[in-house]
Amino acid sequence: MSRNFSTEYHQILDAIDQIDPVKYGYTRNHIDGAVTYLSPYIARGVINTRMVLEKMIEKGYRLGQMETFVKELCWRDYFQRVAQAKNINTDIRQEQSMVTNRAIPVAVVNANTGINAIDKAIRDLYASGYMHNHCRMYTAFLTCNLAQSHWLQPARWMYHHLLDGDWASNACSWQWVAGTKNGKKYYANQENINKYTGSNQTGTYLNKSYEELYPAEIPAALTEYATLNLSTNLPTTNFEDWHADWPTFIYNYYNLDPLWHKNENGNRVLLLDPNVFSDYPVSDKCISFILELSKNIPGIQIFTGSFEELKQQHPAGDYYFKEHPLNSGYQGKEEPRDWIAPDVNGYYPSFFAYWKKAEKSILKWMEN
Ligand SMILES: Cc1cc2nc3c(=O)[nH]c(=O)nc-3n(C[C@H](O)[C@H](O)[C@H](O)COP(=O)(O)OP(=O)(O)OC[C@H]3O[C@@H](n4cnc5c(N)ncnc54)[C@H](O)[C@@H]3O)c2cc1C
Numbered sequence: 001m002s003r004n005f006s007t008e009y010h011q012i013l014d015a016i017d018q019i020d021p022v023k024y025g026y027t028r029n030h031i032d033g034a035v036t037y038l039s040p041y042i043a044r045g046v047i048n049t050r051m052v053l054e055k056m057i058e059k060g061y062r063l064g065q066m067e068t069f070v071k072e073l074c075w076r077d078y079f080q081r082v083a084q085a086k087n088i089n090t091d092i093r094q095e096q097s098m099v100t101n102r103a104i105p106v107a108v109v110n111a112n113t114g115i116n117a118i119d120k121a122i123r124d125l126y127a128s129g130y131m132h133n134h135c136r137m138y139t140a141f142l143t144c145n146l147a148q149s150h151w152l153q154p155a156r157w158m159y160h161h162l163l164d165g166d167w168a169s170n171a172c173s174w175q176w177v178a179g180t181k182n183g184k185k186y187y188a189n190q191e192n193i194n195k196y197t198g199s200n201q202t203g204t205y206l207n208k209s210y211e212e213l214y215p216a217e218i219p220a221a222l223t224e225y226a227t228l229n230l231s232t233n234l235p236t237t238n239f240e241d242w243h244a245d246w247p248t249f250i251y252n253y254y255n256l257d258p259l260w261h262k263n264e265n266g267n268r269v270l271l272l273d274p275n276v277f278s279d280y281p282v283s284d285k286c287i288s289f290i291l292e293l294s295k296n297i298p299g300i301q302i303f304t305g306s307f308e309e310l311k312q313q314h315p316a317g318d319y320y321f322k323e324h325p326l327n328s329g330y331q332g333k334e335e336p337r338d339w340i341a342p343d344v345n346g347y348y349p350s351f352f353a354y355w356k357k358a359e360k361s362i363l364k365w366m367e368n
Contacts, residue, residue: 031117036052049076089152093182108157163289187213231278237303245316248332251268270300307329320332
């Protein structure tokens with residue numbers, strides 16, 4: 001059965017309360033492990049990584065007990081920093097090698113790769129908007145490193161369907177698998193997939209040792225490719241109640257934080273810029289999800305158009321927004337997002353280098 005993601009704010013906070021960061025550490029790689037399913041809320045800016053860690057600290061967990069969990073939260077922040085500093089739409093550190101196409105295998109789109117656990121994960125992605133991290137890695141590996149597709153179009157396909165679609169985490173993770181981020185491609189064989197997905201499949205094109213897999217011929221099942229024409233269906237503007245003497249708070253696909261400027265008067269606008277969604281298209285399921293999440297923000301109204309168009313129609317008053325690399329043409333008072341280690345910014349070529357600094361910042365925070 002596919003997972004259902006509540007959009008009620010109090011249930012989202014309850015889910016943070018339920019996290020077992022210790023169990024997480026030794027089970028997270030398994031698809032039935034104690035993962036949090038919080039990414040759709042973190043990616044949509046309803047909650048943030050700092051809030052999650054704060055709760056764990058409040059509960060008395062020590063860093064040593066929950067290091068794996070904290071590191072994963074920091075992977076998220078790390079990729080956000082990479083996206084602030086670099087153009088992540090091109091190969092970050094080195095060109096992807098062994099590329100024969102800039103499309104996506106039809107078998108991946110149709111959940112028909114012949115690898116049962118991956119096919120099920122893709123079907124579940126379509127049904128629920130979620131995929132476990134390991135299945136994302138397997139899907140990207142099959143696509144980039146076996147079917148020899150360049151990572152960009154397949155990443156756009158996965159982003160389109162994920163409720164947690166976050167271009168920084170998405171593009172950087174695909175690049176990590178394809179070897180353009182750190183120079184090493186990720187490989188998995190059937191034994192690995194069986195181990196972490198609880199499947200028991202044999203006789204597939206992945207039933208090989210790693211030496212036999214790399215570099216392999218493209219398996220026959222993956223040799224047909226498609227170019228997808230992805231688009232977004234946006235709702236129409238529903239925006240009537242405007243107070244010229246109030247400030248305006250801009251919410252968008254990456255900021256649906258109900259606590260942001262909560263107790264102030266303000267025009268609250270969910271800005272859906274068609275240009276951004278044309279570059280980064282998302283499914284109807286993702287749009288329904290954000291519309292439901294936005295109901296946690298009293299008085300929010302929808303404006304479908306660009307920031308410039310909004311400002312032209314309503315020039316008066318101050319505009320506030322949270323910083324994000326995809327905010328196209330925003331003007332006004334930019335406020336920072338919340339980070340686990342706000343003082344660790346700029347570009348770090350490796351997560352390890354970032355973590356060394358972030359860990360110090362976290363320990364300092366925990367001491368106070
Ligand atoms: C090919 C590929 C594409 C991905 N695309 C996205 C994406 O579009 N959006 C997205 O949020 N994550 C993406 N990830 C990272 C990761 O798979 C998801 O964040 C995680 O699976 C979300 O599920 P969860 O909330 O149950 O995570 P948990 O395992 O419970 O982790 C807790 C939180 O830590 C962060 N996190 C955990 N693992 C990672 C990771 N490997 N990289 C970055 N952050 C992490 C997430 O914010 C997550 O919510 C991608 C990974 C791969 C390999």
